[in-house]
Amino acid sequence: MQQVPEPHRGWTFITSHARVLAAIADDPNARIRDIAARCRLTERAVARIISDLEESGYLSHTRVGRTNTYRIEPDKVLRHPAEAGLPVAALLSLLVQDETARTLAPAAQTDRLQTTG
Template identity: 80%
Template sequence: MSPKMQGMVGVPEPHTGWTFITNHARVLAAIADNPNVRIREIAAHCRLTERAVQRIISDLEQGGYLSHTRDGRTNTYRIEPDKVLRHPAEAGLSVASLLSLLVQDETERVSNPVAQVGAPAEHRRREADMDRLLRRRVDRE
């Protein structure tokens, strides 16, 4: 484990292998949660290096998903919520649709760490959210 990753209290150990959510989605969700967030904070939250976060932000800006303004030493980010996702399989789904699931999930985990993902009410809500997104996608085809 790199020295930067050591000592992060409450953050799970590094994971090897694939994950369902990309680093780009994680960074975008962190920015959606706080448009004035610092790169250092994003890196710690997403368990990435600051340089990796800078590259991801650059990718997102070049793709038109994100822009920023600078005021002194502070960046304020603006996400383009109506921009559609890049992959053809998600054609028609917007950034806002993705973020509504990711940011809401993060807010719930932070505000209620005892709640389990498998809790019945939580499970039904997540299923309904995913079902709604998939139905919209099928309707567009």
């Protein structure tokens, strides 16, 4: 499991719904407990958000034994009129990184700062 960031107070740019969706995109088999830890939310809040996303058609799940496997509908458009026509996949492309990019990003950032400074 990845390292969980420290808690944050104040406003943020990304909603809890987007965070949960990105966590699921990173790991479609993630447990609610793991999603909650990653997103710094309660398990109850994550369950409610997943329910919201399923009711709105952005997400579905299948149950295999005790495990849920989630499926995101990438072509479903975002809800707000300001993002009219923008699919969920576009949002997730900004929020989700594969493990290689996540591991290499801090080193690449440091290298770039050292070469420009």
